[in-house]
Amino acid sequence: MASCPFSTSRRALLRGLAAGTGAAAFGSTQGRAADATPSAASDGTLDRQPFHGPHQAGIVTPQPAAALVVALDVLAEDRGELAKLFRILTERFVFLTAGGPVPPLDPRLPPADSGILGPQVLPDNLTATLSVGASLFDDRYGLEGAKPRRLRPMDRFPNDSLDGKLCHGDLLLQFCANTAETNLHALRDVIRHTPGLVALRWKLEGMLPPHVVKRQGQDTVRNFLGFKDGTANLDTRDDALMHRQVWVQPGSTEPGSGEPDSREPTWAAGGSYQVVRIIRNFVERWDRTPLREQEQIFGRHKDSGAPLGETDEHALPDYASDPAGTRTPMDAHIRLANPRTKETASSLILRRGYNYSAGITPSGQLDMGLLFVCYQSDLDAGFVAVQNRLNGEPLEEYIKPVGGGYFYALPGVKEPGGFLGQGLLVGA
Amino acid sequence: MTARRPAALAILLLAAGRASAQAPEPVAVTVTDKGCEPAALTVPAGKSVFRISNKSRRVLEWEILQGTMIVEERENIIPGFVQSLSATLQPGSYEMTCGLLSNPKGTLTVTAAAATTAGTPDPMALVGPLAAYKLYVMGEVEAFHRQTAAFVAAIKAGTIAEAKALYPVARRHYERIEPVASLFNDLDKSMDVRADDFEKKEADPGFTGFHRLEKGLWADNSTNGLAPHADRLLADATELKRRIADLTIPPAKMAGGAAGLIEEVAATKISGEEDRYSRTDLWDFHANVEGSRKIFDLLRPLVAARDPDFVARTEKNFSRVDALLAKYRTEDGGFKPYDHLSDRDRNALKGPITVLAEDLSTLRGKLGLD
Numbered sequence: 068m069a070s071c072p073f074s075t076s077r078r079a080l081l082r083g084l085a086a087g088t089g090a091a092a093f094g095s096t097q098g099r100a101a102d103a104t105p106s107a108a109s110d111g112t113l114d115r116q117p118f119h120g121p122h123q124a125g126i127v128t129p130q131p132a133a134a135l136v137v138a139l140d141v142l143a144e145d146r147g148e149l150a151k152l153f154r155i156l157t158e159r160f161v162f163l164t165a166g167g168p169v170p171p172l173d174p175r176l177p178p179a180d181s182g183i184l185g186p187q188v189l190p191d192n193l194t195a196t197l198s199v200g201a202s203l204f205d206d207r208y209g210l211e212g213a214k215p216r217r218l219r220p221m222d223r224f225p226n227d228s229l230d231g232k233l234c235h236g237d238l239l240l241q242f243c244a245n246t247a248e249t250n251l252h253a254l255r256d257v258i259r260h261t262p263g264l265v266a267l268r269w270k271l272e273g274m275l276p277p278h279v280v281k282r283q284g285q286d287t288v289r290n291f292l293g294f295k296d297g298t299a300n301l302d303t304r305d306d307a308l309m310h311r312q313v314w315v316q317p318g319s320t321e322p323g324s325g326e327p328d329s330r331e332p333t334w335a336a337g338g339s340y341q342v343v344r345i346i347r348n349f350v351e352r353w354d355r356t357p358l359r360e361q362e363q364i365f366g367r368h369k370d371s372g373a374p375l376g377e378t379d380e381h382a383l384p385d386y387a388s389d390p391a392g393t394r395t396p397m398d399a400h401i402r403l404a405n406p407r408t409k410e411t412a413s414s415l416i417l418r419r420g421y422n423y424s425a426g427i428t429p430s431g432q433l434d435m436g437l438l439f440v441c442y443q444s445d446l447d448a449g450f451v452a453v454q455n456r457l458n459g460e461p462l463e464e465y466i467k468p469v470g471g472g473y474f475y476a477l478p479g480v481k482e483p484g485g486f487l488g489q490g491l492l493v494g495a
Numbered sequence: 496m497t498a499r500r501p502a503a504l505a506i507l508l509l510a511a512g513r514a515s516a517q518a519p520e521p522v523a524v525t526v527t528d529k530g531c532e533p534a535a536l537t538v539p540a541g542k543s544v545f546r547i548s549n550k551s552r553r554v555l556e557w558e559i560l561q562g563t564m565i566v567e568e569r570e571n572i573i574p575g576f577v578q579s580l581s582a583t584l585q586p587g588s589y590e591m592t593c594g595l596l597s598n599p600k601g602t603l604t605v606t607a608a609a610a611t612t613a614g615t616p617d618p619m620a621l622v623g624p625l626a627a628y629k630l631y632v633m634g635e636v637e638a639f640h641r642q643t644a645a646f647v648a649a650i651k652a653g654t655i656a657e658a659k660a661l662y663p664v665a666r667r668h669y670e671r672i673e674p675v676a677s678l679f680n681d682l683d684k685s686m687d688v689r690a691d692d693f694e695k696k697e698a699d700p701g702f703t704g705f706h707r708l709e710k711g712l713w714a715d716n717s718t719n720g721l722a723p724h725a726d727r728l729l730a731d732a733t734e735l736k737r738r739i740a741d742l743t744i745p746p747a748k749m750a751g752g753a754a755g756l757i758e759e760v761a762a763t764k765i766s767g768e769e770d771r772y773s774r775t776d777l778w779d780f781h782a783n784v785e786g787s788r789k790i791f792d793l794l795r796p797l798v799a800a801r802d803p804d805f806v807a808r809t810e811k812n813f814s815r816v817d818a819l820l821a822k823y824r825t826e827d828g829g830f831k832p833y834d835h836l837s838d839r840d841r842n843a844l845k846g847p848i849t850v851l852a853e854d855l856s857t858l859r860g861k862l863g864l865d
Contacts, residue, residue, distance in 0.1 A: 223693075223694060225680075225684070227692070228691055228692040229692075229693070229694040230691070230694070231694045231695065231696070234694060349758075349762060351761065351852075352758045352761075352762065352852075355754065355758070355852055355853060355856035356856065357856075357859060357860055357865070359865055360865070363865075389579075390578065390579050391544060391579040391580060391581035392581065393542070393544050393579070393581045428762075428766065429766035429767075429768055430761065430762055430763060430764075430765050430766035430768075431765065431766070431842075431845060432761065432762060459680065
């Protein structure tokens with residue numbers, strides 16, 4: 068969110084930073100920034116998201132304009148080194164999301180910081196979120212028995228054309244901030260602090276239009292196919308809904324099953340299954356597709372974002388009165404993704420995607436599309452169920468998933484002193 | 496190219512010429528133990544929605560028939576329930592089933608709709624081009640099957656040179672009708688998938704079809720282990736031929752195919768990623784263009800009077816592409832390997848292909864087709 072939840076002025080911040088009490092200068096750490104009013108003095112660089120809490124930030128946090136996801140392979144040689152890595156990541160996340168001065172070093176040494184944000188690291192609304200992939204639970208660290216039940220390498224769906232160089236990873240870091248440079252700064256900081264512990268695997272940056280992000284709740288961003296995307300997303304302010312659909316609960320079991328082996332491991336409570344998909348859009352071809360066909364494929368009007376036959380973006384599509392698909396085709400994207408029946412309510416997911424633009428394909432066409440990210444308390448009941456409904460949809464002619472992975476966003480660090488993955492490493 | 500589910504092909508009638516996306520007013524039909532009320536209906540051509548109330552005491556199957564052929568049906572309507580059926584109907588006389596087989600059938604008359612958009616052709620004018628295109632598709636799928644059988648036989652006989660010669664010859668028949676052939680997504684994936692679609696690329700056990708065989712013949716220069724892939728390819732080709740025989744091609748699919756084929760060229764042929772082992776990309780490239788031109792030629796009379804500039808420009812661009820491709824022709828009627836082309840040569844192909852893609856993307860709209 069572009070608005071600053073704290074009334075601290077920029078000058079006060081800098082005073083605080085200079086006094087070496089960066090985090091304390093911001094007051095208490097609580098809640099989301101969604102309801103805060105923008106401070107006229109703020110350009111967003113002082114916006115700050117609290118690091119500590121029962122859940123990690125960057126999941127139900129309102130989306131800022133810039134994102135970066137990076138998958139890492141862990142090089143740690145044993146469990147002890149893995150714990151060291153998680154401690155370092157936690158430390159860096161705490162510093163980077165709070166901001167503060169870069170310590171001066173002997174100029175005969177390389178500087179402590181890349182310097183791309185200047186001598187004062189500004190929080191700039193940064194969130195850093197750490198997730199683990201299924202491969203972390205192989206035989207290297209003795210974590211085989213601690214794997215979240217649904218976690219596995221990402222499935223290959225029929226329309227996927229996955230590039231192994233853009234898939235999976237032991238860890239996934241997600242940085243979100245008001246500006247792209249803040250994310251890159253955070254990534255470079257983490258790399259500097261974890262030599263020998265991680266290897267970069269793949270990375271992708273995403274963007275949202277800042278002026279729409281500022282009007283979150285009143286306006287909806289558009290994807291690179293020109294359609295509003297996120298109109299019917301879950302309301303992150305609805306705690307009960309987040310509790311049910313996003314956060315894995317202590318001892319979560321499969322619906323209708325009391326089997327002990329169907330329970331999620333104890334450490335996993337407060338975490339969430341994260342799905343990342345790099346979905347290339349064939350934009351040249353799409354731009355040459357008749358408008359009406361585009362709208363039938365999505366099930367929304369392109370200009371207003373309203374469901375077909377409606378004028379208001381937020382009107383609820385009435386599929387019950389359209390059982391044959393006369394108004395909204397049965398295979399329209401929004402109808403398949405969320406048929407709005409009682410039976411499909413369990414597949415609601417929290418989407419948190421970004422647009423990406425990455426270069427040019429060997430054919431000389433644009434490589435751009437959607438950096439899809441979603442969170443859910445049950446991977447199979449959530450994303451996998453939705454994607455299985457979407458398989459074969461007409462939109463497939465214009466999109467191609469090429470990478471991504473399934474990950475598990477670790478539970479939050481409740482108190483200073485704790486570290487990400489502590490429950491996993493200590494409990495397993 | 497991925498495409499619509501085969502289920503969409505259950506549309507047996509042609510969705511010609513409706514210019515309005517407005518949902519039509521539903522037409523109510525009540526079925527009692529004695530028959531349909533009303534027993535006779537008249538609707539305009541194009542899309543109609545029937546609301547069928549089952550007031551009989553039995554589970555109802557309501558059908559629209561033309562002769563003995565079921566055009567559309569709604570099954571399992573429970574007594575007391577109402578269901579909707581959406582059907583796109585051509586002008587003509589139809590019958591409705593009305594509950595018990597002993598009940599009299601109702602009549603359904605579909606009248607020709609008045610042209611709703613000035614300047615769009617009469618839907619009936621599409622009938623001729625559609626029939627001609629179906630014949631073209633049938634001819635190509637027949638040749639595709641025959642040449643694929645020969646290709647497969649050569650592989651199984653271990654005659655590598657012969658198999659290599661037959662590979663592009665069989666493929667071009669598929670590439671000419673790809674928008675139709677790839678309606679059958681399952682077969683398209685099985686026959687024409689590339690290693691890129693798999694995470695483990697060439698090592699993936701799911702990698703099969705033409706390109707798997709291509710890899711064996713050229714990269715490995717061997718037919719070892721290819722027999723199961725060859726058998727599967729022929730079985731797929733046989734199944735494709737069977738399915739296409741039963742297929743009615745919707746006019747929007749035919750007209751859209753002209754652009755679709757050029758999009759194929761733009762997205763995957765120019766890069767040379769299609770036939771990376773054999774370097775026979777230009778055969779496929781040419782076949783895509785031929786398939787597109789065939790559709791354009793068949794539909795040209797319908798747009799020529801209305802938009803002569805469009806027609807002239809499109810013909811000129813087809814000719815430009817032909818002229819460029821002619822430079823790479825070989826004496827035996829084939830094409831030089833794609834790696835023979837420099838980056839500059841490949842770029843030269845992009846220009847007219849992009850213009851064709853832009854122009855042909857308007858063909859459906861010019862014909863008033865959704």
